[in-house]
Amino acid sequence: MVPFKLIYFKEYTINMEHKLKQLKNILAEVADIQGAANLLEWDQQTNMPPKGAEARGHQLGALSRLAHIKFVAPEVGKLIEDLLPYAEGLDPDSDDARLLEVTNRKYKKSVKVPSDFVAEFARVTTMAHGAWEEAREENDFSKFQPHLEKIVDLDRQYAEFFAPYDHVYDPLLDTFEPGMSTTAVKKIFEELRPQQVKLIQAIGEQEQVADDFLYQEFEHQAQLDFGNEVITKYGFEWDRGRQDEAAHPFTTSFGIDDVRLTTRVQLNHLNSAIFGTFHEGGHAIYEQGIAHSLARTPLADGASLAVHESQSRMYENLVGRSYDFWVYFYPRLQEFFPNQFAKVNLETFYKGINKVEPSLIRVEADEATYNLHIMLRLELEIELMEGKLEVSDLPFAWNARMEEYLGITPTTDTEGVLQDVHWSSGLLGYFSTYALGNLISAQLWEKINEDIPDLSGQIQSGEFAGLLGWLRKNIHCHGAKFKPQELVKRATGSEIDSAPYMRYLTKKYGEIYTL
């Protein structure tokens, strides 16, 4: 005789498995629509003829609406609600348990924000983007100011949808770094900032290294070919992706097996194409490494923007700007550009690509100064959200902090507070992910070097399989199963920490600038 309870349990399980399948079917359809929308955006930036923009706007609008409507349907809420108790009986690290957790979190976020607000936010940021372009063009902050005031106001309203919160900035951060708190980020950066400022001052007192050889004429196709040779060695799989050119490089995917990076080539400066390709290659390799079992679910994504950035920064900087790397690849680069590098030796080249120089523009900053650009933005954003800083005082606050951290002051707002697109798009909370990505990259790097003692030798021989294997196993395959702090802790034993990055900078630049 089968006891009654077991039958009941079996039926319950079958019923729940059926509901889970229903939910997965809906999520798969949402993922399919989003994958299609990603292709439309990719095409817009790589191929679309200028006048195709209007129809493309309609098409992207239709797909976004459809994906949103499908995801926030009450049916989805009901399925999640029914399945959460069932999830408690599952292995908490299993795909299904994590899928339910992540889907529940996303669903709750989506339904908390009224669609009227979403529409208003879209309207305001569309206007703001145009105003920002004009303001930057004409070096006139006053043209952007009223728009930014509205955006800050809307972002404060947004935060209120998630009240109670510990800090008004938390809901913004959470959009890009699930589970990350303002307190945690501030603590990390406050430890880091004085050390980084000190390092840059010390470097400033040393003799500068040469990098003029990077500013010569480099043949277009050869720049692309060299970059692609490198990312092929890194492990990018060309039957599961491709590379194209775009004015503003990015990486996107339409599924785990169709991942596309883009590169911008500058004929008179080598850095853009090659380090840009290494960087986007890092993003792309991450996307290609997500477990196929997560395909067409909300877990088929990076863990967060910072974790994504840790992969791109690792392949760009910790690998791609390392001495070991160029021991192997510099002779190859010299074959690609024999005239340009005939008289430049490896040491000179290595120092040149690692030149440190405080500069006004974030996207052109070197490894040592980059994070300071981010910290400045983060602090200003937090003060704006807290109401401690008025938008009208922003240019002054920006310039004062530039002087304090980097020792230079913008002479125009175009080169200062107006330089980034993010705020005009309403993206407060985004910038810190760039710096967190740097920190995570160094933290992972220390652990990888522990686990693979011969890593340096492998890279000197152009062997990247060991590195890729480690990243695949500890980071990539998990997709968005774990929040960034949890993922980093699982991989390294501790939460996000600035010390490894500071150790990395100190050692590297100590050698280059003989500090």
Add this chain to the structure above:
Amino acid sequence: MVPFKLIYFKEYTINMEHKLKQLKNILAEVADIQGAANLLEWDQQTNMPPKGAEARGHQLGALSRLAHIKFVAPEVGKLIEDLLPYAEGLDPDSDDARLLEVTNRKYKKSVKVPSDFVAEFARVTTMAHGAWEEAREENDFSKFQPHLEKIVDLDRQYAEFFAPYDHVYDPLLDTFEPGMSTTAVKKIFEELRPQQVKLIQAIGEQEQVADDFLYQEFEHQAQLDFGNEVITKYGFEWDRGRQDEAAHPFTTSFGIDDVRLTTRVQLNHLNSAIFGTFHEGGHAIYEQGIAHSLARTPLADGASLAVHESQSRMYENLVGRSYDFWVYFYPRLQEFFPNQFAKVNLETFYKGINKVEPSLIRVEADEATYNLHIMLRLELEIELMEGKLEVSDLPFAWNARMEEYLGITPTTDTEGVLQDVHWSSGLLGYFSTYALGNLISAQLWEKINEDIPDLSGQIQSGEFAGLLGWLRKNIHCHGAKFKPQELVKRATGSEIDSAPYMRYLTKKYGEIYTL
């Protein structure tokens, strides 16, 4: 005082205008989803990495389903039903009246076919396609035969959804040529066939022209550049479209202002890239010429496949293979390929590109023999649908007719009945559009020459604006407002007629082969 009746009428009109707007909104969303799906298909054939196919299948499936569900919704049926009486009060040639007529026709077709049938048709043709590939590879018709039997059976079932009909083949034709009847097509072709067979026999008795100079090595990029220079002159607008390479050339659009053609380059044969580009350019120029007022409606399309083909064939053949054209462009081609054409004069080149030679493969056929390949297929399809021919007898019937029309017999089924992909995809009713396109192109050509007496001189001077203006006004701008017969009658004064095409062939080849 406003009389009661006027108020009533006003309210009725306002109400109807509101309903029309509702309908247009739904149709616009359907068009947006279809435009997105077209981009996914374009990318699949131009850019997609091999392993991207699985995700792409899911994405295309999702978009097709969504577009279908939105279009066949009962709400759409109700709006159409309410609006049809209102349409009767509109100018019958107005965009709105035609939109309602065409939408009503499409809606009725869509709801008449049960979704179970659509799924079964997709299943059978997916299997059939694989079987056809294998059968063609192995020259073994028996492997394809059972699949084709199922397809013919399904196509017969399909026809029954539209009973009563005049002829069982009519519903298939109507899919590609709205309003075209089997009787009309048969009559057109029966007049044409004996004349065309006779012409080819007469040519066969003359001395053959040389075309060996077309089979040399031609640099890849130069082939593309020359083709693009020509279609630019034709009137293709590059800010509203682009050109890429694809294994099987095609043209598609994602809106009137984003029209994309594709080209295949063969290094050792000039024809594929240049005449292919002229051909696809013709399709693309048609799509770019549709009136913007029709955007995002079912009218933003060609009038039919045959009318579309008339535009591609006109720019490929009536223009692109004419003596006038090469008077202007041959010196330019010689600049692109100086070594290849140094010793070939204009007359020799012109005759070479117009060489007539009965051959087994339709897609390689010249202008004079092409239609016979089509007629053969049309007759076999009609007999299959009528039940007068068994699928098992098809190879024999094919070969007998090849001998009768073209004087040659395939030695294998691979070069005979298995050569085309269409039947494996279930596309019975499609082939005749190719031949009808040829006929329409010549019919329009006679009228254009009447309306523009200096057309020959203009083309000799590389002037194509007069031609384009005529086509824009009489064909392109109307989109799918008129059925093909009506459109041709409006443009030329008579319905589709084979006489102009026969006059065109007789004159052209009479001169080339001195008949």
